[in-house]
Amino acid sequence: MKAIVCERYGPPEVLQLKEVEKPIPKADEALIKVHTSTVTTGDCRIRSFTFARWFWLPGRIMFGITRPRKQIPGWELAGEIESVGKDVKHLKRGDNVFGYTKGVSFGGTNAEYKCLPAQRLVGMDPSKIGHAEAAVLPVGGLTALFLLREAKVKEGQEVLIYGASGSVGTYAVQLAKYYRATVTGLCSGRNSELVRSLGAERVIDYTAEDFTVNGRTYDIIFDCVGKTTYSRCKDSLKREGAYLTVEWPFLQKLIASISSKRRIIFGMAPDTTEDMEFLRDLVEKGELKPVIDRTYPLEEAVEAYRYVDTGRKRGNVVITIDHERESDQ
Numbered sequence: 001m002k003a004i005v006c007e008r009y010g011p012p013e014v015l016q017l018k019e020v021e022k023p024i025p026k027a028d029e030a031l032i033k034v035h036t037s038t039v040t041t042g043d044c045r046i047r048s049f050t051f052a053r054w055f056w057l058p059g060r061i062m063f064g065i066t067r068p069r070k071q072i073p074g075w076e077l078a079g080e081i082e083s084v085g086k087d088v089k090h091l092k093r094g095d096n097v098f099g100y101t102k103g104v105s106f107g108g109t110n111a112e113y114k115c116l117p118a119q120r121l122v123g124m125d126p127s128k129i130g131h132a133e134a135a136v137l138p139v140g141g142l143t144a145l146f147l148l149r150e151a152k153v154k155e156g157q158e159v160l161i162y163g164a165s166g167s168v169g170t171y172a173v174q175l176a177k178y179y180r181a182t183v184t185g186l187c188s189g190r191n192s193e194l195v196r197s198l199g200a201e202r203v204i205d206y207t208a209e210d211f212t213v214n215g216r217t218y219d220i221i222f223d224c225v226g227k228t229t230y231s232r233c234k235d236s237l238k239r240e241g242a243y244l245t246v247e248w249p250f251l252q253k254l255i256a257s258i259s260s261k262r263r264i265i266f267g268m269a270p271d272t273t274e275d276m277e278f279l280r281d282l283v284e285k286g287e288l289k290p291v292i293d294r295t296y297p298l299e300e301a302v303e304a305y306r307y308v309d310t311g312r313k314r315g316n317v318v319i320t321i322d323h324e325r326e327s328d329q
């Protein structure tokens, strides 16, 4: 089968389209014929190995000392079951599913086929939710859902979504609206219309206005792009407000927990298919709209990674796999 292979850390050009061995499902796994996969910011970070300096050694231990240990990037996928292991009873060949690979290293979904534990896959009806829309749900959608729920977001609260135009951000705006909060989205002017269309009542252009000096305070400030800090936001948080972030500020959390009633919340979304079903159902009911910025065929993955590397993507970037073409050749 064809897959994108990353044999060394570096720029997008290190990625190669290669012929690799098709995986065989273990007893509890399903082999998925991948229709759509994605390129996330996390995939780009591992590929380029651009992490904070202190993370160099732990990062190399996690991902591979001299080169990536797992070499096929991509965490998310949607596609069709090709075959299942002997213990899998609830899925069969031809079922449409979506899911993601859990873990800190490359996930292996930028490929024509991928095996995943069957328990981690969620069924989907392509007439109600497209493969591309389903594939972009897990990483950004689950992260936004998990952090907003941890903060116990509720009706009437004032919520600021910082970095509202990214993957996590576009879901965070819509999910905060779903929980009936009043949402202010912070993004650049070129994304104002998008963020407003997702339901934000107010939009702040971060290139023109500093939200920390306008005197407005929020119950929740959610940094969806890791571009601000608790220290910078804390005066804009209400006394018992919550600062949510996609980063991991352990020390700040400890200090804040001693010195104030405000909370700092971060972490990785738990691995539950219920939450993926919840997001899928919202999409099917028209209450959540996955934002897809650009779509690239697997053969043009280098271009897709170049684009995500710019840090300017809106929502999500999709990789499509044309199996018809594969069988024609």
Ligand SMILES: NC(=O)c1ccc[n+]([C@@H]2O[C@H](COP(=O)([O-])OP(=O)(O)OC[C@H]3O[C@@H](n4cnc5c(N)ncnc54)[C@H](OP(=O)(O)O)[C@@H]3O)[C@@H](O)[C@H]2O)c1
Pocket: 040, 041, 042, 045, 139, 140, 143, 162, 163, 164, 165, 166, 167, 168, 169, 186, 187, 188, 189, 190, 191, 206, 224, 225, 226, 227, 245, 246, 247, 267, 268, 269, 311, 312, 313, 314, 315
């Ligand atoms: N903790 C977890 O489990 C977890 C899970 C998923 C993701 N993440 C992390 O979350 C981060 C965001 O990922 P993502 O894919 O959602 O984001 P993303 O799509 O990469 O974010 C790109 C967006 O951010 C906006 N942006 C760039 N600089 C900004 C700034 N200074 N202020 C406000 N907006 C800015 C850009 O809009 P403009 O071009 O208009 O500025 C662009 O639309 C990544 O660091 C990722 O690794 C963590």
